Amino acid sequence: MTDGLQRFSVDTSAEVLCTAIRADGGIVISGLLSANEVHELDAQLDPYVSQRQPGFHHDDSDTAFYGGNTKRIQGLAAKSAVFVQSVLLNELLLGIADSLLLPHCGNYWMSQAETIFIGPGNRAQVLHRDDVNWSQAASLGIDLQVSALVALGDYDAEVGATMVIPRSHLTHGHGAENFNTADARPVELQPGDALVYLGSLVHGGGANRTTHRTRKALYIGYLLGWLTPEEAVPQSITEDVARTLPARARELLGWANIHGNAASEGVHAAVQLWQLDRDDLERFNGLFIER
């Protein structure tokens, strides 16, 4: 069974990729990360993954959604320099986010980044659209978020490859459950490949039907700047860590103010969001970026 998404090499232009994303709701980019980047990223995250107990810390419905035998590690910018350079600041991902999101905001930022390591026996996640987090904004019919799931290891149907319903983003806003779960197909990836998809595409983590293999993904989402991210990112980045990060990374991670409005000319002050007190700005001495 094919997954119904188009596949592209990493040297394809963001413009071509966005045309396909708009048509199908998602694409696969082969070799977004090199074998070396995958190896280093996995090695930098491994100490955190090894120590983490699988499962989610809230109630049973959270566990059902986030996975009883799944390891989700966040705060990645403080944990992995390769994550920052190769994923957060990935030029192709940012080119895609520029095209899809900047028409609707002055700046976008990172909503969340996490490992999604699905262990043996973990049940399939319920199919969903990520935009459900911001359902009132989603009813505007604009793109709110674009995300990538990058394979860091096994990513076949048996081990829990992401299930997607191609073109389901086209029916977004026409009722909450207007899709047929039987239409979902696994998107199998090689290490370093990425599934890039809109927040309006119906998808979910697949069941891990193996007894000994783990589905290893790294997730990142970029979100319109006037919406609240899923992860409280700046809280996990201390001032010391922020000092080690490039300016563009700090902008994406909430160490900068946000222009909510795409057309802010003439009303600059009125559309600045996520502002800091002047004393704090002075204390940070340029670390928190004022645009």
Ligand SMILES: O=C(O)CCC(=O)C(=O)O
């Ligand atoms: O792990 C996956 O393949 C998808 C995860 C997902 O959609 C989610 O956790 O919201």
